[in-house]
Amino acid sequence: MRLGLATLVCFLSSVWLTECAPPTCYSRALGLSKEVMALLDKIHTYHLTKTCAEVLPTIFIDVHNSCITTKLRDLLYVVLNHPSQFCRERPRMVLLKRKVQNLYTIITRICYRDLVFFTDDCEAIDTGHSSRPHYAEDRLQLLQEER
Numbered sequence: 482m483r484l485g486l487a488t489l490v491c492f493l494s495s496v497w498l499t500e501c502a503p504p505t506c507y508s509r510a511l512g513l514s515k516e517v518m519a520l521l522d523k524i525h526t527y528h529l530t531k532t533c534a535e536v537l538p539t540i541f542i543d544v545h546n547s548c549i550t551t552k553l554r555d556l557l558y559v560v561l562n563h564p565s566q567f568c569r570e571r572p573r574m575v576l577l578k579r580k581v582q583n584l585y586t587i588i589t590r591i592c593y594r595d596l597v598f599f600t601d602d603c604e605a606i607d608t609g610h611s612s613r614p615h616y617a618e619d620r621l622q623l624l625q626e627e628r
Contacts, residue, residue, distance in 0.1 A: 506592030507544075513584045514542040520577050533568035541609040544588065544596060548603035553585045 504512070518541075525534045537559055540552055560578045563569045588596060 506587065506595040510544045510584065510587050510592060510596060513580060513587065514544050517577070517580050517584055518542055520573065520580060524573050524577060527573065530568070530571055530573050533563065533565065533571060533574055536563060536565075536568075539607060541606055542584075543600075543606060545599040546603075546606055547598035547601040548606050549598075550585070550589055552603070552606045553581060553588065557581045557585055 521534075521537070521540070524530045524537070538552075538556055540556055542553075543549060557578070560574065560581060563574065568574055
């Protein structure tokens, strides 16, 4: 009985230790960008913050796009200087401000040389749709044409 319990404790502690790996800059930026997008979605749909969201610019966060720094800076400016005091004090708006500040700091300072930008399509951040084909798609087309 004790051997089974000891085995179970060792197994659970090893599982716990495998999940303790520190996040990389890339994984933290990616995770935080998903959190910001989810929070923006909640702000746009929640009845108390729906009017606050009317002022916010439309943004589709992609950490692989080099335009993300300027778009995050613009979003942060709007959130910090929201025209309504009521909106600036809403808990979700305060949380959005904090998360956007963290993401902007991670991308521009902490992980400045660690992140690789695959595109500079600013329109994709505004609309969510890429106006230019990605390099991989171009390469695939070239390979098909060569055959």
